[in-house]
Amino acid sequence: MKNILKTFDRAMNDIGKRLVKGFRSELKEQNSIATGGLSSSLKSNIKHSLGESTLQITTDAKYVDIVNNGMRSGTFPNLTAIKKWIDAKGISYSGENEKERIAVNIAKRIAIEGLPTKGGIQKSKNGRKTNFIGIVAEAYRRTNDNSIHKAIAKDIDNIFKQLPKQI
Numbered sequence: 726m727k728n729i730l731k732t733f734d735r736a737m738n739d740i741g742k743r744l745v746k747g748f749r750s751e752l753k754e755q756n757s758i759a760t761g762g763l764s765s766s767l768k769s770n771i772k773h774s775l776g777e778s779t780l781q782i783t784t785d786a787k788y789v790d791i792v793n794n795g796m797r798s799g800t801f802p803n804l805t806a807i808k809k810w811i812d813a814k815g816i817s818y819s820g821e822n823e824k825e826r827i828a829v830n831i832a833k834r835i836a837i838e839g840l841p842t843k844g845g846i847q848k849s850k851n852g853r854k855t856n857f858i859g860i861v862a863e864a865y866r867r868t869n870d871n872s873i874h875k876a877i878a879k880d881i882d883n884i885f886k887q888l889p890k891q892i
Contacts, residue, residue, distance in 0.1 A: 730876075731883075732883070733876040736872045744782055745768065748857060749767060750861075754851040767782060768782070795841055796839050804825075807831050808824060840855075
């Protein structure tokens with residue numbers, strides 16, 4: 726079946742690309758990129774089903790919820806993940822014992838303060854360390870709504886132009 730909503734599909738693809746670019750930019754501004762795994766694996770996809778289209782933004786990063794929502798104090802974080810973060814951030818250490826001590830100290834600070842920590846917020850370029858998804862979605866909401874409305878109007882106009890003419 727020929728897709729009669731071409732303009733709508735293009736608009737949805739553009740919105741997906743805009744959101745992914747915005748998420749990546751916000752992560753960078755929040756200084757929330759260590760390995761780049763979350764940022765680089767963000768992708769958009771449109772799912773079509775009967776009567777509806779859904780724009781999905783996905784990532785391979787299992788830790789996206791922690792980056793977006795933070796972590797409550799009182800929770801002792803995963804030391805292996807912290808050690809990977811230490812390496813990704815280029816924090817120097819003399820050996821595995823020192824790396825372990827650094828990781829334990831970071832974990833203790835997170836358990837006390839939660840995430841983001843005060844130090845993490847200080848390193849942010851925009852004063853934020855959470856809610857990158859909500860911030861970007863809200864920033865583009867009006868633009869995205871307008872794009873969808875214009876695309877649907879154009880597609881409807883094109884449908885009417887293709888209807889047989891009455892005599």
